[in-house]
Amino acid sequence: MGQITAEIVRKILFNIEYKPKICLETGTRNGSSAKVWAGFFDEVHTIEVRKSAYLKAKKSNSLKNIHFYLGDSSQVLSKLIKRFNHQPVLFYLDAHRKRNQGQYNGFPIWKELDAIKTRDFRDIVVVDDVHAFGRVSGKGWEGLTVETISDYLGDKVKDLKVIDDNCVVWI
Ligand SMILES: C[S@@+](CC[C@H](N)C(=O)[O-])C[C@H]1O[C@@H](n2cnc3c(N)ncnc32)[C@H](O)[C@@H]1O
DSSP, X not given: OOOOOHHHHHHHHTTOSOOOSXXXXXXXXXXXXXXXXXXXXXXXXXXXXXXXHHHHHHHHXXXXXXXXXXXXXXXXXXXXXXXXXXXXXXXXXXXXXXXXXXXXXXOOXXXXXXXXXXXXXXXXEXXXXXXXXXXXXXXXXXXXXXXXXXXXXXXXOSEEEEETTEEEEEO
């Protein structure tokens, strides 16, 4: 559950008037989803907080359009998006996990959305793992629902759909 596939990406990009050239992912892990996005976008930028995962994903990658970053997405994303302040971006937010790991913020989604909210482009925000929204208590998930995401983004939301296990927001 939760694994992005080419079929899901096609559904997300189906019938849109414009298509971003940049995909920005949070939560690289082994780079599997970054490779899927790389088939559809000119550039994929992916952020991972665990150094071992970052190094492994980077080493095993041969695609030239994937760029890897080490760090906490709640901080790195806000800096990285300054590079893309002239064009829309598809954000794939997949850094939230069931357990906080102590040394870093394991539930960065609200800060990620704070940074995205500052932009004024026709971005697409894809939040993975709808199946876990609202269900895992005490770890941040209980406050994460399709409605709280929509409320958080407020007037920016043009359309919102759940596509497979992804909450997709067009802003
Ligand atoms: C669900 S996995 C990502 C899976 C990957 N997107 C895929 O589908 O192939 C979540 C990843 O996010 C990372 N992560 C957790 N908190 C993070 C944070 N604050 N910043 C960046 N990465 C984070 C975890 O270390 C883990 O590798």
